[in-house]
Structures are given as C-alpha cells and as structure tokens.
Amino acid sequence: MRYLVILMSCLFLYISWPAIDDRISAVKDSFTGSLSSSSENQEKNYSLSLNSIIGGFESLQQELNTALGKYTGKQPKGVSEKIKKPDLGIPADQVLSVHNIEIGDSKKDTEQQLGIAKRSSYNEYGVHWNTYHQNYQNFTMAAYDENGIVEGLYSNQDLISSRLGIKHGISREKVLDQLGEPLTKIHKRMTFYKLPADRDYDLFHIDGTYITIFYDKHEGDAVTSIQIISERLENKKQDYYSEANDQLKEGFEYQLFDLTNAERAEKNLPILSWDEHIRETARNHSKDMAENNYFSHTNLEGQSPFDRMAEDDIKFSVAGENLAYGQNSSVFAHEGLMNSLGHRKNILQPDYRLLGIGVAFNNKSQPYYTENYYSKRY
Secondary structure: OHHHHHHHHHHHHHHHHHHHHHHHHHHHHHOEEEEEEEEOOOOOEEEEOOOHHHHHHHHHHHHHHHHHHHOOOOOOOOOOOOOOOOOOOOOOOOEEEEEEEEOEHHHHHHHHOOOOOOEEEEEEOOOEEEEEEOEEEEEEEEEOOOOEEEEEEEEEOOOEEOOOOOOOOOOOOHHHHHHHHOOOEEEOOEEEEOOOOOEEEEEEEEEEEEEEEEEEHHOEEEEEEEEEEHHHHHHHHHOOOOOOOOOHHHHHHHHHHHHHHHHHOOOOOOOOOOOHHHOOOHHHHHHHHHOOOOOOOOOOOOOHHHHHHHHOOOOOEEEEEEEEOOOOOOHHHHHHHHOOHHHHHHHHHOOOOEEEEEEEEOOOEEEEEEEEEEEEEE
16 A cells, blocks of 8 residues: 555656756756865765755655565666675685785686676776676776786775685774784885875785775774785885876776775665766866866856756756865775765765766876766756
8 A cells, every 4th residue: 555655656746747847947056055075185075956856756766666676576776686795715825815816816817707807997006907896796906917917906895805804894993903003104216105194094014015904984994995906016106196197087087987886886776877978077177176276166167066067068856076186096085085974975875877077187196086976857
C-alpha cells in the first residue's frame, strides 16, 4: 500500500512537472548556496540545490526505485551490481600490497591479475597512472617504469594488505603502533619541505618505498587510502611541484574523475559520467584563478559557479562546485576534499549524474582544481 501511495505521488508530480519547471526557471537566481572554506587546505565548495518540491520528487523517486529493486533484485538506476572483493594475501616481499600487487612486480603479472587498464594518464612523477577496476569497484592505480616494473600503487578501497596488520578501516593509532614515527619533512634538491602538523595523512620511508597512508577524519581517523611510491621514482621527482604542461593538466583532470567515482562506488552511489561541456566551464575558472592570482567561487566579474554554467548554456536541476589549490597531485587534492565536509557532500551527492573537471597552473606550476557537478534539467 505504501509503495502504491509513492507511485501515485510520483505520477502526480510527473503530470504537474511543466508548471513546476516554469517556477524553477523564474526563481532559480534567488536561491542561496552553501559555502564553506578552509584556509589551511585552501579548498572551497559551493553547492546549489533546487527547491523542496524537486527534492521531494527525487526522494520519492529514489525510494520507489529502491523498493522496486528489492522486488526485482536489481540495483537502483545508476548503481552498479556489487562485485566480489578479491581474497587478499600477505605480501611476499614488501610491508604492504594493494590488490595483491607489490612494488617491484611486473606489468605482465599485474595485468594477468587485474586485466587491461581502463585508463592511462600522466602524473606528477613523469609516468602514468594506469587504472584498473570493474565499474569503479576494486579500484587500483599502478605506475610502471620504462621496463614495465611497478613503481607506484594507490587505492581508496578495501584492497590493502600487510604482514603487520595494516588494512583499510583500522585506526591511525594502530598504524603508528606498527609503523612507528612518520616523516615530518621531505627533501627535494637543496630544500626540505616540512609536512603540515595537522595533516590527515602519514608518510613513512620503509623498505625502499615511500608509503602515504590517508585517514578519514569523518570516520574516526580510520585508514581510507594508501599510496606507495618506490624510492627510485620519488627521488627522480626533483621539485615539490612538477613542471606544468598540458599532459599533466589532463592527467590530473581524469585522475580526479576516476578517484571520485571510486569513492562513490565504495559508498554504493551512482557512477558519474564525464561531461566535456562543463569541463570547459571548470577549466576556464581554474585558468582565470591561476592567471589572476585569486581563489574563490566568485570570479572577478562577480559571477558565481551557477552564473558561469548559465553563461555556458548548461541547464541543471542540481549542481555543485569544489575547488582546491596548491596540492601537488590529484591524489592529495582528492583526499583533502574528502576530509572537508562540504566538499565531501558534493563528491557523495546521490543526485548528481555528470562531472567535468578543469585544472590550470600558475607561473609557479601550482595547480588550481575545479570540479563541476550537475544533473541536467530537461
């Protein structure tokens, strides 16, 4: 009976939709967005949702889809069927492994286990992150040297294994008990870069590798992600910021897109589709900030993210923007955004369907990241 009421409500709203749509067009500019900022992390988010009529419709629609899914055995629209997690073995040579892959393994052996990479994109180390996943589940990134040997690994899913008991979801305290004191600075050329005291990650130098373990401060400082880089690859990176170029710009954009979808897949949320149209909107804003030395959702002409979308003829029912500046990689930008509640809400917003990301560099090769999320209004 309850689902019949929901169905009738949805039918009523469907019939009434043209009138509701007219109202949205008339009052959209009067809405206010939620804005939050963090001066330490230099990140901002801006999100705008339509009125409660649309929110109610989407909630009813989502509940109906979920209810129908229970009866049919199918996932709600946009949510992938759950794929079995691999059995994780104890690493043979290294302290830690990701998806049963270790630093020093061959590309041939890696791809025999994980399959062919879904994407290969240039990263800050001058090599490529190769992404492996099944509809963004069991998500792993691997980087290879010129001989096809694994020199970098990353995952933000439950794929971490260790002979010391380090795994996804354990506390920071347990990590420090097992791995000891983390590094407080890194050395590049003639300069030591001090790591921030309030960082949400720890960096360790163990067995010829640099291991970065990221924590989720909204989940009690539990381990959420890991990046492992070989000593050789880290030492080849001479500066904190890599030299800016178009290949790196595009690499950061696609990496952030994949990291976002891996996060959503882990939370059983709809996977976002890449949108080239709004990518240009995002790129233009990042470029404007980089060239004019400012960091804000509102540009120097007073335009909000939604003004810029409207100017680019992007029609949305719900939209949001995340900004980040100064992080030296897509991984660190993403991890920082996930630890900021407002940005996290945009990343995990169930109503979004499309995402475009634009990156630009200033004259010091410092990156500006703009993520634009939305769902189309028809």
